[in-house]
Amino acid sequence: MYKRYILFLITITAPVFAIEQVSLCAPDFSKSQFTGYAVGIRPARKGNFRLEVQTFGTKTLIHNYGHGGSGISLSWGCAEVISELMDNAYQNEKPSIAILGCGVIGLTTAFELLDKGYPVTIYASDFPPNTTSNIGAGLWDPFLLADKNEFIRQVGARAFNRFKSQAEEDFPEVKGVSHIDVYSFERSEQRRRLSPLLNPVDVEVTFDHTITHRGVRWHTLRIDGDLFLADLLEKVVLKGATCVQRTFDTKDAILTLDKDVIINCLGYGAKKVFQDPLLLPIRGQLLYFAPQSNIDYVFGYGTDSDNRHFFFIPWENRLIVGGTYEKGEEECTFSREAYHRIWENALNFFSHSPSLTAD
């Protein structure tokens, strides 16, 4: 009898399964909340992004492009590496610099070099808010980094630390960065492999006290592109950069610029201008909904190649719902098929609201 009592006590006091229980609000995906859509091309590069120095006569050309679906995440790390390269090469000289491109890669590179006292002119066809970088969802994600080399992991870690301090300072050097939790469902094994940096933990999540799903949660940073890029551009101009609207068709046209150092941050535009066959487009399509103050987490369901896949990420002025990952597609056109699929996947997951449809 005594033994049975002890056994009973152990059974009820032992942690049966150390899985964390979480309650979250579900977003409202009804038609009245829909505000628009966006399409962008991720500038992926076979093997890796290009961070490389070339010399043409008296001119130095530095490439910084091809960051695929991680350009925002890696931006500060690449910018810091280029600024160190410049300091090592030029010591106390301050040669004139042309930066080609005014997305997140061009702007972070400009910011670093202006801080070191280099005179910078930015040339671009388009400026924020009209760049691919404004479409990027802005999740700091070491996507595809885990199996890359040590240099790339270091670039990622440097970028993460820089964004992290921006998220934590009262007066950050650039606005728009904050801490956020990600809840991911049906991709936990993939995530565990890809995100060892972020230590995913198992969770059981109940949405609106109604539907429960097992998944993983990790903590990362969110870069709200509207706020971040506007502030970054403003600060780069305040630090003294000159911005010139100009489109280049060839490398030769670029080499006629009257600057000592030219830094190529053209994103997918580098494919045509620099004839780079390794640069490949990956199209991404997103839906926009009105901002919802109770949604303060990032959500992902399914894998990129899975038909049920969708994700969402809240920004101050919109809830972004994605998305597609269409390799080889370089036309920036939105498809009705993608629009329906993304929206219906979102509605199906939160299907305790059956009255909602995506028509």
Ligand SMILES: Cc1cc2nc3c(=O)[nH]c(=O)nc-3n(C[C@H](O)[C@H](O)[C@H](O)COP(=O)(O)OP(=O)(O)OC[C@H]3O[C@@H](n4cnc5c(N)ncnc54)[C@H](O)[C@@H]3O)c2cc1C
């Ligand atoms: C749907 C989607 C979601 C994404 N989500 C994320 C995410 O969550 N996290 C993340 O880290 N990344 C994400 N990305 C990837 C990220 O947005 C890109 O890697 C990043 O924006 C690339 O920045 P960039 O400055 O190289 O290119 P861009 O932003 O495209 O800037 C290129 C600049 O070059 C100029 N230019 C191009 N060609 C020429 C030319 N011939 N002459 C003159 N100027 C030219 C353009 O006008 C522009 O100013 C996402 C991308 C997409 C499409």
